Every structure is written in C-alpha cells, then in structure tokens.
Amino acid sequence: MDESEIYGMDLKIILIGNVSTGKTSIVDRYIKNVFREEKKATISPNFSYKLIKKNSVIYRLQFWDIPGQDRNPTLTSVFCHDAHGFLFVCDALLESSRKDILKWKKSLEDFIDVSNIPGIIMENKCDLLGEEKDYEKGIDQLKIFSEENNFSGAFRTSALNGYNIENGMNFLIDEIIRKIDTEEKNNINNMMNNGKIKNEEVKKIKLTDKSEKSNKCC
Numbered sequence: 002m003d004e005s006e007i008y009g010m011d012l013k014i015i016l017i018g019n020v021s022t023g024k025t026s027i028v029d030r031y032i033k034n035v036f037r038e039e040k041k042a043t044i045s046p047n048f049s050y051k052l053i054k055k056n057s058v059i060y061r062l063q064f065w066d067i068p069g070q071d072r073n074p075t076l077t078s079v080f081c082h083d084a085h086g087f088l089f090v091c092d093a094l095l096e097s098s099r100k101d102i103l104k105w106k107k108s109l110e111d112f113i114d115v116s117n118i119p120g121i122i123m124e125n126k127c128d129l130l131g132e133e134k135d136y137e138k139g140i141d142q143l144k145i146f147s148e149e150n151n152f153s154g155a156f157r158t159s160a161l162n163g164y165n166i167e168n169g170m171n172f173l174i175d176e177i178i179r180k181i182d183t184e185e186k187n188n189i190n191n192m193m194n195n196g197k198i199k200n201e202e203v204k205k206i207k208l209t210d211k212s213e214k215s216n217k218c219c
Contacts (some may be wrong), residue, residue, distance in 0.1 A: 087120035
C-alpha cells in the first residue's frame with residue numbers, strides 16, 4: 002500500500018432485482034470485463050469488490066448481490082445495513098420487470114430510508130431489443146419512470162457487450178461520493194460552529210478520517 006496515496010472509505014453497493022435480470026453479469030462485466038454465457042441463479046448473497054480512484058482518493062467498492070427470488074425483509078435488512086448505494090436491475094424485455102423494481106424498493110423502505118441513499122436503475126439486456134422502432138421512446142419512458150419514483154438515475158445497459166455499464170456505475174459512484182462529501186462538510190461546519198474544532202484542524206481531521214477508514218481494507 003503506497004503511503005502517499007489517500008484511501009477513502011469502503012463503499013457498499015447493493016444489487017437488487019428479480020432473478021435472471023443479469024445482476025451478477027453486470028458485476029462481472031464491471032469488475033472483470035467478462036460475460037459468462039452459462040450461469041446459475043444466485044441463491045445466496047454474493048460479495049465482490051473493486052478498487053477505483055476518484056478525485057485522487059482510492060475507494061474500495063463492495064458489491065452485494067442479493068438473490069432475486071428472495072424478498073425476505075429480515076435477510077434483506079441484514080445485507081442492506083449501512084449501504085451507500087443501490088443498483089436496481091430489471092429486464093429490458095419484460096415490462097413487468099420494471100414494475101417489480103418498485104416492489105423491491107418498497108420492501109426496503111419498510112426498514113431503510115431509501116430516499117436518503119443514492120439508487121439507480123439499470124434496465125439490462127438492451128442488446129436483445131434489436132432494431133426496436135421505439136427504442137428512443139423507451140429510453141425517455143425509463144427516464145420518466147425513474148424521476149417519478151425518486152431514483153437517482155436510470156440507464157439501459159447490456160452486460161453482454163458492456164454497453165453503458167461503466168457510465169451507470171460511474172454515475173452511481175459519483176452520487177455516493179458527493180453525498181458522503183456533503184455530509185462530511187456539514188459535520189465539520191457543525192463542529193466549527195459549536196467550537197469543537199478550529200479552522201487549522203479541519204484538513205488534519207479529513208486526512209486522518211480517510212486514513213483510519215482505509216486501514217480496515219485488506
């Protein structure tokens with residue numbers, strides 16, 4: 002580990018959606034840049050990670066892939082605890098799949114304030130739509146659906162060829178980091194206003210905070 006590097010906190014991202022929407026394939030494409038033709042349905046939560054660098058800070062992304070057939074509140078609450086972001090995945094070929102995202106979101110809202118956590122939609126398998134006549138219209142409808150239901154953003158993606166996977170992930174990560182930075186600045190301002198810290202201590206606190214959190218990384 003290079004001591005000259007600044008390491009940020011681990012960012013926990015939860016993938017949620019119906020079975021066979023391609024959640025695992027999206028993670029494989031983003032982390033390993035691979036697509037596996039034959040895959041079994043995820044029957045237990047999968048964990049994977051990737052190191053990235055944003056604004057000169059290195060973050061470790063934790064991806065938690067929740068089984069698509071299990072909407073058990075107890076199980077979901079355990080794995081979604083302390084999540085920094087949500088990635089809701091649906092099937093571009095199934096209209097019902099998009100609607101099911103709202104059911105997943107509602108199941109989270111029973112025990113998590115989802116409105117305070119960045120979350121995007123990835124409508125996967127768009128490569129199978131072919132020369133769809135109303136393709137652009139479908140994108141507009143997805144965007145409207147996202148805005149009406151308070152998602153941070155929405156992307157049509159293809160885990161098969163990698164289309165829009167990177168763009169969607171970068172958008173979600175930027176939203177997460179922006180929220181964390183805003184909360185950090187608000188906390189520091191509150192401490193300064195309450196006389197708990199002085200101006201010259203602010204930079205030291207930020208660097209120490211990032212360093213301590215990075216030590217929890219492997």
